[in-house]
Structures are given as structure tokens and as C-alpha cells.
Amino acid sequence: MDLARLRTVCLAFPEVTERLSHGTPAWFVRDKKMFVMVWDSGHHDLAFAHLWCAAPPGAQEELVAAGPDRFFRPPYVGHRGWLGVRLDRDPDWAEIAELCQDAYRTVAPATLVRRLDLS
Helix, strand or coil, rough: CCHHHHHHHHHCCCEEEEECCEEEEEEEEEECCCEEEEEEEEEEEECCCCEEEECCHHHHHHHHHCCCCEEEEECCCHHCCCCECCCCCCCCHHHHHHHHHHHHHHHHHHHHHHHHCCC
């Protein structure tokens, strides 16, 4: 798991901050709305490095169905459409960056999404 790489991806979006949430690194839009959190050694019954991210409607179901070896419905937030992503199996970092951007777009206000589109 490459926390530095994930940090670089998440902090590149407009008005993003990082802080611990539930004892693990998490990224927030305007220090309020979380869009990604990561566990480097697992969480509860999930004993592997992974992240949870906000996802657009329908994305969780589609990705879990297409790649159940890489994606999962995370506990606590899965019912809200969040996506779990395994990071212990040589993840595709371009794909991780896209998922993080989708997560950002899912929770960010329209003004920040427009800023992202202009950059």
C-alpha cells in the first residue's frame, strides 16, 4: 500500500484536507465531507490494505459485480453507495486516481467540481 501516492492523488483536488478519522487517514472536501479513507493493514474482518471511497450512484454495484476480487461493499458506508477497493494486490494507480476523483466529484459542491474541470 502506497500511502504517499494516495495522499498525492487526494490532496491534488481543490480545497481538500487530510486528517485522521476513526484512527486512519481520511480526506475531506472543505474539511467537512469525507470522500476517501484508507487502512494500510485492514479494518475489522478485512485483514488487508484497502480504501473506502464515495461513489456515484450505481458504481458500487457495477464494480463489485465486474471485479469482486478487487472491489467490495464496505461495512458502515456501503449502504450509502461507498466502494471498497483492495490495495494489497498490485493496484492500478491510474484506476485508483480515477476512483478518488469520482469520489471527490460525488461529495464536492458544484463550484469545486467546476474548478476541478477547469484545471
